[in-house]
Amino acid sequence: MTALLAAKDISVRLGGRTVVEDARVTLSAGELVALVGPNGAGKTTFLKALAGLLPAFGTIELEGQPMSALKPHERARRLAYLPQGHSFSWPLPAGEIVALGRYPHADPFSPVSDRDRAAVDHALDITGTRQFADRIVTTLSGGERARVALARVLATEAKIVLADEPIMSLDPRHQFVVMDVLRHAAQAGGAVLAVIHDLALAARYADRVLMLEKGRIVADEKPEIALSPEKIATIFGVEADMICLGDAQVPLVRKPL
Amino acid sequence: MSAISKSGWRLNAALFLVVLALMFVSLVTGPAGLPARAAIAALWDGEGVAAVIVREIRLPRTLLAALIGATLGFSGAALQGLFRNPLAEPALFGAPQAAAAAASLVIAFGILPTTSLFIPVAGILGALLSVGALVLIAGPRTSLTVILLAGLALASFAGAMTALILNLAPNPFIALEVAFWLLGSLEDRSRDHLMIAAPFMVAGWIILLANARAFRALTLGEDAAMSLGVDLQRTRFAVVLGTALGVGAATAVAGAIGFVGLVAPHLVRRYVNADPTRIMLPAALAGAALLLAADIVVRIVPSAIELKVGVVTALIGVPFFLAMIFTERHYLEGEPS
Numbered sequence: 001m002t003a004l005l006a007a008k009d010i011s012v013r014l015g016g017r018t019v020v021e022d023a024r025v026t027l028s029a030g031e032l033v034a035l036v037g038p039n040g041a042g043k044t045t046f047l048k049a050l051a052g053l054l055p056a057f058g059t060i061e062l063e064g065q066p067m068s069a070l071k072p073h074e075r076a077r078r079l080a081y082l083p084q085g086h087s088f089s090w091p092l093p094a095g096e097i098v099a100l101g102r103y104p105h106a107d108p109f110s111p112v113s114d115r116d117r118a119a120v121d122h123a124l125d126i127t128g129t130r131q132f133a134d135r136i137v138t139t140l141s142g143g144e145r146a147r148v149a150l151a152r153v154l155a156t157e158a159k160i161v162l163a164d165e166p167i168m169s170l171d172p173r174h175q176f177v178v179m180d181v182l183r184h185a186a187q188a189g190g191a192v193l194a195v196i197h198d199l200a201l202a203a204r205y206a207d208r209v210l211m212l213e214k215g216r217i218v219a220d221e222k223p224e225i226a227l228s229p230e231k232i233a234t235i236f237g238v239e240a241d242m243i244c245l246g247d248a249q250v251p252l253v254r255k256p257l
Numbered sequence: 258m259s260a261i262s263k264s265g266w267r268l269n270a271a272l273f274l275v276v277l278a279l280m281f282v283s284l285v286t287g288p289a290g291l292p293a294r295a296a297i298a299a300l301w302d303g304e305g306v307a308a309v310i311v312r313e314i315r316l317p318r319t320l321l322a323a324l325i326g327a328t329l330g331f332s333g334a335a336l337q338g339l340f341r342n343p344l345a346e347p348a349l350f351g352a353p354q355a356a357a358a359a360a361s362l363v364i365a366f367g368i369l370p371t372t373s374l375f376i377p378v379a380g381i382l383g384a385l386l387s388v389g390a391l392v393l394i395a396g397p398r399t400s401l402t403v404i405l406l407a408g409l410a411l412a413s414f415a416g417a418m419t420a421l422i423l424n425l426a427p428n429p430f431i432a433l434e435v436a437f438w439l440l441g442s443l444e445d446r447s448r449d450h451l452m453i454a455a456p457f458m459v460a461g462w463i464i465l466l467a468n469a470r471a472f473r474a475l476t477l478g479e480d481a482a483m484s485l486g487v488d489l490q491r492t493r494f495a496v497v498l499g500t501a502l503g504v505g506a507a508t509a510v511a512g513a514i515g516f517v518g519l520v521a522p523h524l525v526r527r528y529v530n531a532d533p534t535r536i537m538l539p540a541a542l543a544g545a546a547l548l549l550a551a552d553i554v555v556r557i558v559p560s561a562i563e564l565k566v567g568v569v570t571a572l573i574g575v576p577f578f579l580a581m582i583f584t585e586r587h588y589l590e591g592e593p594s
Contacts (some may be wrong), residue, residue: 051484076486085482089341090476090531103474104486152477156485 002064003028004159004191005050005079010058012049012215013041019045020056020215026188027160029058034223035195037212038177038236043195046212047162048192051081056059058180062160080158084165084195086149088137094134094148098123101155119196123155126181142169150178159183163194167201179205199240203227203250211235224249233257265535268528272542276323279549283319284311286556317451318443321554322566323545324451325511325520327445328458328503330544331537333518335465338472338533339496340401343526347518349405350391351412352384352501356417356508359383361435365426377437377453377509384505387411388498404493441512441567443552454506461503465537468495473534514567515575517544517551524580 005027012020019040021121027033032130037043049056052067052075060067062078065238070078071245080101088097102116120175122127123132127147129249132140137148146169153161166182175198186192192209196202211219213235219226232240240251284300285293289310299307300316329347336345360380367375394407413453419439426432471492474482483489507514521544522536529535547567551573556563 048480051480053483054482071486072488073486079484081479081481081484083484085414085478088476089478089480090533092473092476092531096473096530096532097476100474100477100485104471106470151476152481242442 003061005060005062005193007050007060007063008058010046010049010056010060012054012056014045014054018215020049020212022058023212023215023217024058025050025193025210025217025220026085027193029159029189029191030186031207032192032194032205033208033210034206035193035210035212036197036199036202036227039126041212042215043212044164045215047081047164047193047195051079051162053081053113071106075154076157076158079160079162080153080156082149082153082161082163082166086145088145091136091138093134094129094137094140094144095120095124097137097148097153098129098133098151101152102155104156114242120155123151125151126155126184127151128177143171143174146170147174147178150181154181156220161190161192161194163192165195165197166197167196175201195243199227199232199236200245200250204248205246226253265539266341267531269538269542272476272525272539272546276542276545276549279546279553280319280323282314283322283549283553286553287315288556299496313448314445317446317448318552320345320377320548321443321446321451321454321510322549324455324458325357325507325514326545326548327541328461328507328544329514329518329548330541331462331465331521332500332504333498333544334473334522334533334537334540335469336500336518337522338469338536339493340405341475341478341533343523344519345471347500347504348515349408350408350497350501351387351415353508353513354412354415354419355387356380356384356505357439357513358415358422359386360509360512361419361422361439363436364438365422365431374449374453377450380509381457381506384393384501384509387415388501388505391497392494404497435498436510437565440565441570442555442563443511444563444564446510450510454510457506458503461499461501461506462541464495464499464502468492468499469534469537473535476533493500512565512567514548514570516578518572520574520578520581521547522554523578540572 003026008024010020010023011018023046035043045054048054050060067075099120103121105116124133127150129147129151132144137145140148150166162184167178171176179201179255182192182194206223209219209221209223210217211226218235219231229240229242229251232238237257239254239257242249243256285296291307291310295307296311299311324346327590332347336349337343346532359374363376363379391407391411395404423432423435426435470485474485474487479489522540524543525539526536529539551569552566552571555566558564
């Protein structure tokens with residue numbers, strides 16, 4: 001079976017500096033992959049390059065087709081990108097923000113289709129955002145806005161989801177809500193690559209961990225191998241213990257080295 | 258979603274009726290003192306003085322006011338959508354300034370009356386020249402900041418050229434002529450002015466409307482919009498071109514008319530839920546209404562020399578705008594921290 005996304009030899013140069021070098025990643029259907037790494041490792045740049053938002057060297061294939069051969073809206077139907085921050089320029093109602101996920105599907109001359117409506121409804125339901133769909137998005141709390149932004153991404157119905165810090169600024173409960181939604185999206189036949197700073201959550205949710213350091217991929221393994229205390233010490237410069245949580249081995253960060 | 262589009266339809270219909278009413282008032286207003294009934298009748302039939310006044314003087318003036326106002330409204334709304342900023346306005350890229358400079362050059366050194374048709378032609382050429390220069394300077398792949406700065410430089414250059422032309426004008430009367438023309442007016446514009454400028458304005462509208470859908474996606478920021486399939490380079494180019502064509506042509510026939518492009522979108526923003534795409538048509542209709550109203554005011558206010566419409570839009574516009582900022586804070590303020 002062809003991978004949903006296969007990227008090889010990805011290098012990105014920004015302002016004369018190589019930010020990502022020879023990175024590769026393969027995302028198959030059903031996978032939730034965590035992208036971890038210290039600040040400045042190039043995670044966001046790598047994600048943007050995979051989303052086709054930055055000029056990059058290397059090859060990216062979506063379901064076996066070169067991404068460069070796809071028209072922007074064709075690409076957008078297969079791959080959704082959730083940027084960091086969740087800021088909105090205009091005070092639109094949250095439901096309209098979610099409906100923007102249908103942008104790549106829309107024919108400018110036809111009204112909203114039933115499928116569009118169903119996709120938006122589904123996205124509102126699984127992210128728990130329906131209750132404030134009518135509220136102005138700029139008046140929502142940070143956590144609510146993060147979920148609205150996630151709902152927008154899911155409304156695209158793209159199989160591949162690239163999410164940059166989807167749980168940033170969320171309270172503990174909503175961190176789980178969002179991670180569950182992402183895992184659900186993967187289990188429904190999609191593939192999710194998410195930048196996550198919380199190593200414990202990455203270990204618990206991810207099928208695989210991709211570790212980036214100084215623009216290079218230094219691990220692409222199962223969480224228990226990629227997030228070993230030794231690896232965490234070398235890459236992040238912190239001391240971690242492994243603790244058992246249910247059937248998962250989860251790193252608990254203790255102190256800086 | 259359907260409820261909103263229904264109210265959007267109602268808003269557009271209401272604004273359209275306002276524009277029609279103002280066009281009617283504009284047609285029956287003027288120093289000739291024609292009765293309203295006679296003025297309207299003269300539109301369709303009859304010869305003689307009334308027909309000439311209404312068809313050759315008032316009708317072109319009325320249509321130009323509506324078209325120019327709509328162009329300014331469309332352009333202001335489009336630029337605010339592109340820049341994701343409610344302060345953007347049509348003069349940002351220097352197109353109206355370049356049109357004004359080119360037109361001033363023709364007035365000052367072409368020794369032509371201010372109603373000559375060479376003036377709008379020169380103005381449109383000036384606007385196109387400035388867009389060409391902007392595209393050349395900014396290059397194909399560039400950030401909005403670079404486009405903005407290049408536009409600012411071009412606008413300043415065009416402003417300096419206009420000042421130079423005023424400075425070197427062969428005699429003070431011509432300098433005064435240029436200065437008055439620059440204030441913006443629809444007085445004595447003919448059917449030919451309309452015919453020259455209208456195609457460019459309508460072309461500008463079509464270009465802007467064809468790209469309006471992207472503005473709503475841009476609410477999410479440029480990266481997210483691109484990830485949704487917005488071709489950002491093409492959208493930017495189209496908006497700059499559409500604005501330059503429309504506003505360039507508008508400035509070329511009527512001189513500089515400030516404020517309408519900035520204010521019109523703000524007038525209607527709250528009625529479209531701040532949607533930067535749906536705001537386009539209401540903003541254009543509001544722009545048309547504003548300019549028609551201002552042009553009626555200049556003909557009603559008694560004064561020895563007719564007031565310039567650009568002066569009126571600025572004079573009435575500023576306090577009005579300030580009041581609106583005050584009441585519309587909710588829609589203008591960014592995110593609560």
